[in-house]
Amino acid sequence: MDIETTYNDNNYTIHIGWGILEEKLLKYTAHYGTIHTLVDQSVYTLYSSTIDALVDQPIILEVGEKSKNFQSYAHVMETLLSKGIHRNDLIIVIGGGASGDVGGFIASTVLRGVDYIQIPTTLLAHDSSIGGKTAINSAHGKNLIGTFYRPQAVIYDLSFLKTLPQEELRSGFGEIFKHALLDGEDTVHSLMSKTTENIQLESLEPYIISGIRTKMRHVTQDEKEAGIRRYLNLGHTFGHAIEYNDKLPHGVAVVLGLYIMMHVSNSNSNVQVFELSSYYKYFKRLGYPMDTLKHMDVEKLIALMSKDKKNQDDASIGFILMTEIGVCHYQQIAKEHLTQLLEELKETL
Numbered sequence: 001m002d003i004e005t006t007y008n009d010n011n012y013t014i015h016i017g018w019g020i021l022e023e024k025l026l027k028y029t030a031h032y033g034t035i036h037t038l039v040d041q042s043v044y045t046l047y048s049s050t051i052d053a054l055v056d057q058p059i060i061l062e063v064g065e066k067s068k069n070f071q072s073y074a075h076v077m078e079t080l081l082s083k084g085i086h087r088n089d090l091i092i093v094i095g096g097g098a099s100g101d102v103g104g105f106i107a108s109t110v111l112r113g114v115d116y117i118q119i120p121t122t123l124l125a126h127d128s129s130i131g132g133k134t135a136i137n138s139a140h141g142k143n144l145i146g147t148f149y150r151p152q153a154v155i156y157d158l159s160f161l162k163t164l165p166q167e168e169l170r171s172g173f174g175e176i177f178k179h180a181l182l183d184g185e186d187t188v189h190s191l192m193s194k195t196t197e198n199i200q201l202e203s204l205e206p207y208i209i210s211g212i213r214t215k216m217r218h219v220t221q222d223e224k225e226a227g228i229r230r231y232l233n234l235g236h237t238f239g240h241a242i243e244y245n246d247k248l249p250h251g252v253a254v255v256l257g258l259y260i261m262m263h264v265s266n267s268n269s270n271v272q273v274f275e276l277s278s279y280y281k282y283f284k285r286l287g288y289p290m291d292t293l294k295h296m297d298v299e300k301l302i303a304l305m306s307k308d309k310k311n312q313d314d315a316s317i318g319f320i321l322m323t324e325i326g327v328c329h330y331q332q333i334a335k336e337h338l339t340q341l342l343e344e345l346k347e348t349l
């Protein structure tokens with residue numbers, strides 16, 4: 001299946017399917033000078049023969065978030081420059097969300113921009129590989145340094161997902177669940193009914209596709225995140241803070257962030273938007289570390305949330321909340337009030 005973006009110009013295709021990598025990639029590489037490949041270490045360990053058959057001498061990225069720092073960025077940049085990269089070359093990035101983020105950032109900054117293709121290999125990256133957000137982390141928090149830079153294509157070969165461990169599926173499912181919430185009540189109920197006890201890849205394909213469509217709808221209307229694209233950050237204000245502080249996988253932290261969003265949305269509304277206890281039990285059954293919330297260091301997490309890119313002043317934190325499933329808005333919450341809400345929640349767990 002091919003899905004085209006619908007920007008005013010410079011559109012690209014998201015190719016999705018089983019065993020499509022070689023055929024789709026060859027369509028692009030023919031138009032470029034040298035092909036430079038960046039690949040996550042763990043993906044290369046599993047798929048070296050497939051990758052070596054397609055490209056020469058890949059540059060290995062450290063596993064996951066370890067690649068998203070200045071040292072790693074500088075190392076890959078200097079390697080590309082020592083190889084004599086040109087603007088008419090192509091960079092291919094193979095890996096999960098973190099590799100895609102740092103690979104995109106490298107592509108957008110080397111020689112002030114070289115074309116690149118995203119080849120996501122995880123469930124999580126159905127989200128992160130689309131929309132052109134690139135980033136590395138800072139000592140102040142997640143994704144604080146980056147650019148918006150569209151890829152030339154995304155090739156999502158679902159065969160890579162077959163080797164993902166349960167922990168990776170659980171992380172990717174966090175973003176699938178977020179997309180379902182953005183989509184509306186029917187999608188949430190349907191997804192929950194297919195995942196009552198555990199997360200099985202086999203039942204997720206339709207939700208991966210609908211998640212990609214939901215993401216595309218937001219990013220094509222508001223690429224630079226001045227309006228509705230912010231809704232894709234549902235669960236991420238708290239999620240990024242606890243991910244960074246507790247070193248949790250991204251999508252696992254997003255689930256904790258979605259739970260906090262539900263609590264804050266309820267407290268902000270006259271009606272109960274979310275039945276918290278049923279979501280708590282559901283997430284716990286799927287293996288999410290809900291107990292982490294009972295022991296959270298509220299002060300530290302508020303300090304990390306104070307660096308969130310959605311914030312507009314120093315006294316409050318920018319949150320995406322829901323008035324009903326599928327209906328979002330942006331709201332600034334005073335830090336004292338948020339502290340009180342988080343402390344209150346801890347007491348109930």
Ligand SMILES: O=C(O)C(=O)C[C@@H](O)[C@H](O)[C@H](O)COP(=O)(O)O
Nearest residue numbers: 127128131133142143229232233236
């Ligand atoms: O594409 C977006 O916009 C999103 O917010 C999607 C998020 O799921 C994704 O994790 C993104 O990388 C977070 O970006 P950030 O701007 O909050 O750093």
